[in-house]
Amino acid sequence: MLKVKDLVTHFRTPRGLVRAVDGVSLSVERGESIGIVGESGSGKTVLSRSIMGLISGASVVRTGSIDFDGDELIDRTDKQMRKHWGRSMSMVFQDPMGSLNPLMRIGDQIAEPLRMHLGMDRTNAQETAERLLIDVRIPEPTRRLRQYPHEMSGGMRQRVMIAIALACGPKVLFADEPTTALDVTVQAQILGLIGEQRRERNMSLVLVTHDLGVVAGHTDHIFVMYAGKVVERAPTTTLFSEMKMPYTEALMESIPSLEAPSHSRLRTIPGRPPDLVHPPAGCRFAPRCAYARDRCRTEEPPLVDAATPEHQFACWYPVGSPEYLERKRSLEPVGASERPSASEGAATGGLRDRGTQ
Numbered sequence: 470m471l472k473v474k475d476l477v478t479h480f481r482t483p484r485g486l487v488r489a490v491d492g493v494s495l496s497v498e499r500g501e502s503i504g505i506v507g508e509s510g511s512g513k514t515v516l517s518r519s520i521m522g523l524i525s526g527a528s529v530v531r532t533g534s535i536d537f538d539g540d541e542l543i544d545r546t547d548k549q550m551r552k553h554w555g556r557s558m559s560m561v562f563q564d565p566m567g568s569l570n571p572l573m574r575i576g577d578q579i580a581e582p583l584r585m586h587l588g589m590d591r592t593n594a595q596e597t598a599e600r601l602l603i604d605v606r607i608p609e610p611t612r613r614l615r616q617y618p619h620e621m622s623g624g625m626r627q628r629v630m631i632a633i634a635l636a637c638g639p640k641v642l643f644a645d646e647p648t649t650a651l652d653v654t655v656q657a658q659i660l661g662l663i664g665e666q667r668r669e670r671n672m673s674l675v676l677v678t679h680d681l682g683v684v685a686g687h688t689d690h691i692f693v694m695y696a697g698k699v700v701e702r703a704p705t706t707t708l709f710s711e712m713k714m715p716y717t718e719a720l721m722e723s724i725p726s727l728e729a730p731s732h733s734r735l736r737t738i739p740g741r742p743p744d745l746v747h748p749p750a751g752c753r754f755a756p757r758c759a760y761a762r763d764r765c766r767t768e769e770p771p772l773v774d775a776a777t778p779e780h781q782f783a784c785w786y787p788v789g790s791p792e793y794l795e796r797k798r799s800l801e802p803v804g805a806s807e808r809p810s811a812s813e814g815a816a817t818g819g820l821r822d823r824g825t826q
Contacts, residue, residue, distance in 0.1 A: 471497040476533035478519040485746040489515040491697035502674040504684030507694035510742040513677045517643045522550040555582040559634035560643040565626035569618040576614030579633050586637045601632040624655040641673040660687050682724050693717050696743050696753040703780040713787035716754045760796045
C-alpha cells in the first residue's frame, strides 16, 4: 500500500545541507505494522513527517518516490495533500498538549475532521466523536466532549489524539513516539489500544520510537535508523534473535533485561550521533563503534541480504563474523564472557517479554 524508495529530505541552513533523511526505502502492506527505531537525531520523525508531506518550504530538499496506494506523493502541494491528511493517513504526535488546540473543546476537535472530510453535520459529528471516545477507552465520554485539553491527564490527551487520528478511518497511522511522556502502565495501555484499533480496522501502522522494547511486541518488521539512513531491517523476531549491525546490538544492550539482576549497570553507546552537515566518511557509526576497522572509516557499507529472508544490514564486520568475535574477545574484561550478550538475551525472550508487558 505504501512504497517509499530512495527518499531524501535535506534542509538548507547557513552551515550547509543537513542530511536528515538520506536515501531511505521501505514498504508497508495493508494491515501491517512496522517500527522505526533509533536514537534521537537519527531521522525517524523527519522520515515519517516527510512521507506524510508535512515538511515543505524553500529550505527543504525532498526527492525520491512515495507511492501511496498508487498515488505518487513526492511532488504534491499542501493543498493537494489535504485530501489524504486525516482521511487516508493520520499521525499521532509525540506531545498531545502541544498538538491539541487549548481553546477548543475536545468534542469539537474530534468532530472537525469528520465535518471537513466526511461532510457530517454537527449532530452526527458529535455523536461519532462520542463513539470514538468510547473506542479509545475514555470514561464518561459525554462529559469529556465538553472539556478542554488542560482538564485531562496526559494519558487521556493521548487517547484523544488517537481518536482524532482514527476519526476518518485512515489506511495508515503514523505514531510518532506516542508514549514518551507517559508512565509505564499508561504506555502499555496506549500501545495495546493502538494495536487493537489497527487489527479491528485492518489499518497499517508505522510506530516511531527510540525504544526497541516498545516495538518488540507491537510490530511485524523493524527498521533501525542511524544518521538519516536505515542500517538494518528485518522481521521483528529475526532482528531480536539474529541482529547483525553493532548499532542494533548497542541499542538492545541499553535496555534492561528480565534476566539481568536488579540494579545492574546498563551499557551506553559512547559519543553522540554525527553532525549531519558533515557526516563522517565510511560507515556513519564507525566513530562510536568498538568493532570498527580501517575499512569502516573509509568505505560506506551498503545494505546487503542476510541469510534469513527479508533481513538486510549495512556493516562490513557484522555481529557474529570472525572479525567481530576477535575484537569482542579483546575488549571483554575477565569474567565478562559469563554475562549473556544482547543477542543471547533477546533469543531467550527477555526483551520481547519486556515489550509485551
